Amino acid sequence: MSKNQNADTGAPKPSWTVRHSDADELPKVARVFGQALLITDDIDSMLERMRPLHDAVGYERLLVAVDDREGEEEVIGTANHFPFEMTMPGGRFPVAGVTGVGVWPTHRRQGVLSSLMRRQLADIHADGVRYAALWASEGSIYERFGYGMAFTEVETSVTRPHGALRADAPRDPDLRVVLREPERVRVDLERVHEAVAAQQVGQFRRTEPWWDRLLRDTPAQRGDKAPLAAAVVGGPDGPLGYALYRVRNKWETSGSEGEVHVQEITATTPAAWTALFEHLFSRDLVSKVVFDFLPADCPLHHLLANRDRAVATHQSALWVRLVDLAGALSERPYAAPFEGVLAVTDRYAPWNAGRWRIKADTGGARVELTDEEPHLSLDAAHLGAVHLGRTSLTGFLRAGLITEHTPGTVARLDTALHRFDAPFCGVVF
Ligand SMILES: CC(C)(COP(=O)(O)OP(=O)(O)OC[C@H]1O[C@@H](n2cnc3c(N)ncnc32)[C@H](O)[C@@H]1OP(=O)(O)O)[C@@H](O)C(=O)NCCC(=O)NCCS
Structure with missing residues (x-):
């Protein structure tokens, strides 16, 4: 029997092993992840995004699969999880936010992911964490590892003539909407988000590095849209809601066909939701407002006068695992x-x-x-x-x-x- 065979079964031994990684290895991890997920950014740009999130929580959860057949270790698989505090049905609990999963293309379908998942689940369990959650690139991958698709979120697109709200939508004359660069109103955004996230199942407590990531506004982030803007609605007692959005300038022979793309919108009172929607739908030169993610029970769907003209696309959101x-x-x-x-x-x-x-x-x-x-x-x-x-x-x-x-x-x-x-x-x- 050769040394490359399992002594008990005679089956070929895998050419790789799974182990924990560290900060120095992050470029190799980014290389594998970037190649697997078809990411077009160069590794330095990926690292610029990844490092702050990893630095904030340490590297002990980062797993790699390494192949040493060539005499030198090569990272050929990666998996990571962030230690989130997520709102679950019973309250806020530790949840492993699984991410960074990728296998080098030449090593796929040989069991690398399965080994990473097995090790990761054992680690999460040993840490006493009861849940894991992830966003899946493909719905056919994670069920075998014990994850179930728990809910959908709704991308919603509303064209201008259909953006009118019901006459009886709750309105409060004491509320005011201001439009600012997000960093200038970051304290308000954080305050509103924390109030919502503590109650809304599926949300994790957003720490400073996650806010930094969300508010990042590089040319790559913008694409063909304008810089990120924050509309904050508030009253005498402070902020009650916000919308983070970018506009896109678009002209046709018939005139302006500008667009508003809402990255995030949330509010703590019905009148604050109304004020934000009215702000977005009343922007001049805009013919379409697109909300990237809304909860399935978002007030928008009830407040539109002509709700059946909103185009809603359900997208799978978190896959949840009871560890x-x-x-x-x-x-x-x-x-x-x-x-x-x-x-x-x-x-x-x-x-x-x-x-x-x-x-x-x-x-x-x-x-x-x-x-x-x-x-x-x-x-x-x-x-x-x-x-x-x-x-x-x-x-x-x-x-x-x-x-x-x-x-x-x-x-x-x-x-x-x-x-x-x-x-x-x-x-x-
Ligand atoms: C998805 C990916 C991580 C799988 O890695 P892998 O090492 O090839 O997976 P394994 O060999 O351990 O396969 C495990 C099982 O998943 C199945 N599987 C793997 N990739 C799959 C896919 N894309 N679709 C459906 N099933 C898949 C395998 O058939 C195998 O099934 P089995 O348990 O019934 O035998 C890898 O193909 C990859 O990196 N893809 C691109 C990046 C990506 O999608 N990452 C996930 C981000 S959420």
């Missing part, structure tokens, strides 16, 4: 009592696999391993998909992807897990 299934299910409140036994499979986090007896109520749940017969069989990825209360198990049942042993279990569990507000993240990390 510690029992811990995650126990610290979540439930909309209705539920009692039952779930048989759970989990290929990449075996500590979650087994039969779990759940006794849940509005305050949380008791979750224990049991030998009892299950009422429902499903995978950890299904529980990740439904944890934020927006996706239902009924859909998986109808698709034949989960097995109900006791009729009515799925309906009861869906009722217990349901939340009325739409989750929202808004920042691709």
Whole structure:
């Protein structure tokens, strides 16, 4: 048997190993990630963006796969996660924000990602973090690793004649909108965002490096649009909402066809939402307003006089993974009592696999391993998909992807897990 074969099975040994990385290796990590994700920026520009986010939290979560066949180590795979504090159904909790996943093209489909994912999940679990979340480049990759697509966000485009709001939209004459360079009103933006993010499931606490990234305004960021602008709405007690946007100048033979592209909009009162929408829809020379990301239950959809003329495109947002299934299910409140036994499979986090007896109520749940017969069989990825209360198990049942042993279990569990507000993240990390 050759040294390149596994002594027990005779199967070829992988030519690479997974290990932790460090700050010095970031250029090699950027090289792999850039090539894998087809990023057109040069490595220096990528590093300029990546370094502050990594420096702020350290490099101990950065994983690499290295191939040393040529006698010298070559980084051929990467995965990272940021230690977010994210609003979840039970409150603000640590969540691993998985990112930076890429495999060098010549090493794809050999199990590199699988090894990175296995190691990463073990690390997250060892750190006592109960959840992981990510934005997926392709929806077919992450379910096998136990991630479930938890909610969508809505790109919405409204052309000028349809931007009128309902006559009875809430308006407050004491509110005033100012338009400023974002850095000048950064304190206001941070204050409003923190108030919203603390309540809105899916949002992570935005630290200074993330604000820096969001407000970055280089020519590459702008493309063919104008510098980033911030419209802040406020009243006597301070700021109540803001919109970060860029305008695009566009002339046709028929006249101006300018556009407003809203990167982020949020507010804490109905009248503040109205004031921001009226500001955006009343810009001169503009024929279209595009909102990159809105929550599925954004007030815009109710405030437009002609709401069916807004073009809304749902895009998959966060994929959620219960890294510690029992811990995650126990610290979540439930909309209705539920009692039952779930048989759970989990290929990449075996500590979650087994039969779990759940006794849940509005305050949380008791979750224990049991030998009892299950009422429902499903995978950890299904529980990740439904944890934020927006996706239902009924859909998986109808698709034949989960097995109900006791009729009515799925309906009861869906009722217990349901939340009325739409989750929202808004920042691709
Ligand atoms: C996606 C990517 C990371 C996969 O890496 P890889 O090392 O080839 O993956 P593995 O060999 O470990 O494959 C793991 C499993 O995922 C499947 N898979 C891998 N890439 C896939 C893809 N793009 N679409 C669907 N399935 C995929 C494999 O078939 C395999 O399935 P199995 O578990 O049923 O055998 C790699 O192809 C890549 O870097 N792609 C471009 C960048 C990217 O999309 N990164 C993800 C950013 S969110």
